[in-house]
Amino acid sequence: xxxxxxxxxxxxxxxxxxxxxxxxxxxxxxxxxxxxxxxxxxxxxxxxxxxxxxxxxxxxxxxxxxxxxxxxxxxxxxxxxxxxxxxxxxxxxxxxxxxxxxxxxxxxxxxxxxxxxxxxxxxxxxxxxxxxxxxxxxxxxxxxxxxxxxxxxxxxxxxxxxxxxxxxxxxxxxxxxxxxxxxxxxxxxxxxxxxxxxxxxxxxxxxxxxxxxxxxxxxxxxxxxxxxxxxxxxxxxxxxxxxxxxxxxxxxxxxxxxxxxxxxxxxxxxxxxxxxxxxxxxxxxxxxxxxxxxxxxxxxxxxxxxxxxxxxxxxxxxxxxxxxxxxxxxxxxxxxxxxxxxxxxxxxxxxxxxxxxxxxxxxxxxxxxxxxxxxxxxxxxxxxxxxxxxxxxxxxxxxxxxxxxxxxxx
Amino acid sequence: xxxxxxxxxxxxxxxxxxxxxxxxxxxxxxxxxxxxxxxxxxxxxxxxxxxxxxxxxxxxxxxxxxxxxxxxxxxxxxxxxxxxxxxxxxxxxxxxxxxxxxxxxxxxxxxxxxxxx
Numbered sequence: 176x177x178x179x180x181x182x183x184x185x186x187x188x189x190x191x192x193x194x195x196x197x198x199x200x201x202x203x204x205x206x207x208x209x210x211x212x213x214x215x216x217x218x219x220x221x222x223x224x225x226x227x228x229x230x231x232x233x234x235x236x237x238x239x240x241x242x243x244x245x246x247x248x249x250x251x252x253x254x255x256x257x258x259x260x261x262x263x264x265x266x267x268x269x270x271x272x273x274x275x276x277x278x279x280x281x282x283x284x285x286x287x288x289x290x291x292x293x294x295x296x297x298x299x300x301x302x303x304x305x306x307x308x309x310x311x312x313x314x315x316x317x318x319x320x321x322x323x324x325x326x327x328x329x330x331x332x333x334x335x336x337x338x339x340x341x342x343x344x345x346x347x348x349x350x351x352x353x354x355x356x357x358x359x360x361x362x363x364x365x366x367x368x369x370x371x372x373x374x375x376x377x378x379x380x381x382x383x384x385x386x387x388x389x390x391x392x393x394x395x396x397x398x399x400x401x402x403x404x405x406x407x408x409x410x411x412x413x414x415x416x417x418x419x420x421x422x423x424x425x426x427x428x429x430x431x432x433x434x435x436x437x438x439x440x441x442x443x444x445x446x447x448x449x450x451x452x453x454x455x456x457x458x459x460x461x462x463x464x465x466x467x468x469x470x471x472x473x474x475x476x477x478x479x480x481x482x483x484x485x486x487x488x489x490x491x492x493x494x495x496x497x498x499x500x501x502x503x504x505x506x507x508x509x510x511x512x513x514x515x516x517x518x519x520x521x522x523x524x525x526x527x528x529x530x531x532x533x534x535x536x537x538x539x540x541x542x543x544x545x546x547x548x549x550x551x552x553x554x555x556x557x558x559x560x561x562x563x564x565x566x567x568x569x570x571x572x573x574x575x576x577x578x579x580x581x582x583x584x585x
Numbered sequence: 586x587x588x589x590x591x592x593x594x595x596x597x598x599x600x601x602x603x604x605x606x607x608x609x610x611x612x613x614x615x616x617x618x619x620x621x622x623x624x625x626x627x628x629x630x631x632x633x634x635x636x637x638x639x640x641x642x643x644x645x646x647x648x649x650x651x652x653x654x655x656x657x658x659x660x661x662x663x664x665x666x667x668x669x670x671x672x673x674x675x676x677x678x679x680x681x682x683x684x685x686x687x688x689x690x691x692x693x694x695x696x697x698x699x700x701x702x
Contacts, residue, residue: 493612496619500627508623515616527620 186217187386189234190312192281193241198309199284199347200245200274203291206337210309212248216241238276245274285310286397286404287347292336293362296343301336302365303372304329311390321372321383355403362398363412363468366391370416385423392416399455410459411468417452418475421445433570441481449479470498474510488517505531509538513545521546537565541575548582556582586666588628588695589673591680593660596687613681621665621676630663657689670694 190213197209216237230236292305300322307313307321319329350358373387395413398404425443426434456472474494477487495511508531516524525546533539544559556579563575621627635658638650651658660682667673670692677683677690 492619493615496615496622499619499622500630503622503625503627508625511619511623515620527623530620530624532624 185233186220187312189237190217191285191310193237193276194309194312195284195288196274196276196281197241197245198288198291199280203340203345203347206309206340208248212241212244213312215244242274242276282397282400284347285394286401287349289362289394289397290350290358291340291345291347293358293365294340294343294345295358295361296345297336297339299365299368301332301339302361303369304333305336306365306369306394307387307390308333310394311386313390317383321376321387323376349403352403356406359398359404359406359409363408366395367412367468369394370419374419381427388416388420388423392420407459407462407464408466408468410455411466411472414452414455414459415468415472415475417448417455418472418479421448421452421479432573435574436478439481444479452476452479465501467498467501470494470501474498483517485518488514492518505533505536506538508533509536509542513542516546521548521550525550535565537562537567537571540565541578544575544578552582552584586668587697588664589667589670590662590664590693590695591673591677592662592691592693593680593682594657594689594691595660595682595685596657610681610684613684617679617681618663620679621663626666626676628664628666630661632661633659635660660688664695 193216194209194213197212198206201209219240220233220237224230224233288310289306292309293302297305304318304322307318308315313321315326315329315333318324319326322329349355370388370391373384373389373391376384376387392413395409395416398409399413421444422436422439424445425439425441428434452472453476456476459469459472474491477491477494480487492511492514495507495514498507499511512524512528512531515527525543528543528546531539540558540562544555544557544562547555547558559575559579559582563572563579566572566575618627618630635650640648640651642648665673665676667676673692673694677692680690682688683690
């Protein structure tokens with residue numbers, strides 16, 4: 176029993192280490208080979224360990240097997256090339272290069288792979304998919320589940336992404352120092368999306384969703400551990416993730432239904448994560464650069480204080496004002512209008528809400544449904560119903576239905 | 586969608602406001618800009634400092650500030666996206682500087698390449 180619990184956790188962390196090192200070892204042309212060898216290694220463990228017991232040092236066992244498999248592969252292809260094209264290659268009997276599984280090479284390889292899979296030449300959802308596969312050890316089924324997609328689509332997406340990386344000859348190495356800021360931005364966007372995929376995903380599988388959040392945080396930590404990528408923006412992103420993650424335990428009831436922020440039991444909020452987030456936010460405020468992550472992290476920090484105070488909402492409103500100037504997004508526009516209503520009242524916020532131009536967005540109608548309450552309940556009802564129709568998930572529909580049911584009839 | 590510059594003209598830039606008033610004014614301005622940005626129609630904006638300003642004249646003579654020479658001074662500008670000058674003007678109507686009597690917001694369309702042909 177204990178073994179069965181140990182194995183999945185071990186696999187998840189070790190897979191990413193082994194596959195990153197193998198990718199680095201074989202180069203971008205053979206990412207799939209590295210994935211295959213990693214998969215075969217873990218398959219062998221799964222076939223052997225239940226009968227023979229988990230080895231004393233499971234990680235070391237996995238490394239030895241992975242190394243041997245890589246060596247065998249090398250020997251096979253080497254022989255093949257040796258027979259087919261002996262004139263072309265003057266290689267004498269070179270021994271298979273040793274695979275370096277030192278801690279340093281593991282973390283270096285993971286970081287370099289992170290930069291490689293977040294290469295701007297491939298679309299963001301493919302970047303996330305590859306990161307999940309190679310760096311987080313997710314199976315294709317799990318990725319498909321997280322994206323509400325199917326195996327074939329995900330396989331195709333990953334295939335195209337690998338092809339593209341090959342075609343672009345993307346190197347598995349740290350970008351040049353001068354290129355780091357720009358490349359780092361792309362990496363942060365992917366990690367941000369990966370995290371949001373977990374936090375807001377429509378997938379019903381809450382376990383997978385939380386793991387996406389945890390993995391995004393683990394990869395962000397990789398960046399923080401390297402001096403060249405330990406920048407204020409990365410710290411701000413980490414702070415944002417910590418603050419949001421602190422509410423994960425309070426977000427769902429025993430049936431897995433979503434509990435809205437205002438209804439959450441704050442005793443369930445994870446104080447350790449809040450403290451950690453505050454630590455990263457302080458680290459983020461060194462230097463003068465202000466990223467959207469800084470603003471979002473500060474907003475998230477205010478949300479770690481449950482009590483509604485004028486000060487809280489005033490600050491949140493100002494932060495959203497700045498965030499929207501920096502970069503527009505419908506979510507930020509909706510949240511800003513909600514904060515405006517908190518500061519100035521629903522009546523003052525309504526005309527601004529009507530101007531957002533987001534009809535067709537379920538959250539927009541849910542917000543209008545909220546703001547119209549007590550002012551024009553008929554309008555409130557219409558918007559809540561519209562939101563209900565547009566909403567795609569069962570938990571959301573349930574929440575909206577409750578609001579519709581509680582609306583006073585006039 | 587065109588871009589328009591909304592130019593803030595203050596009747597008397599020297600008028601000193603209390604820190605409290607400035608704070609209120611600043612917040613109101615940020616809320617106003619936030620409202621435009623929430624419609625995805627904000628492009629950029631800048632306040633212009635009165636302190637340490639210079640006017641350079643045609644004979645290259647440089648004088649301090651525009652103060653006392655012209656009645657109106659520029660306090661800042663923002664650039665917005667709008668379908669028409671009327672829509673841009675509707676943004677301007679809510680600009681907090683209009684709370685000051687005599688202040689104005691001028692709405693001017695920004696020239697694009699194709700406008701020149």
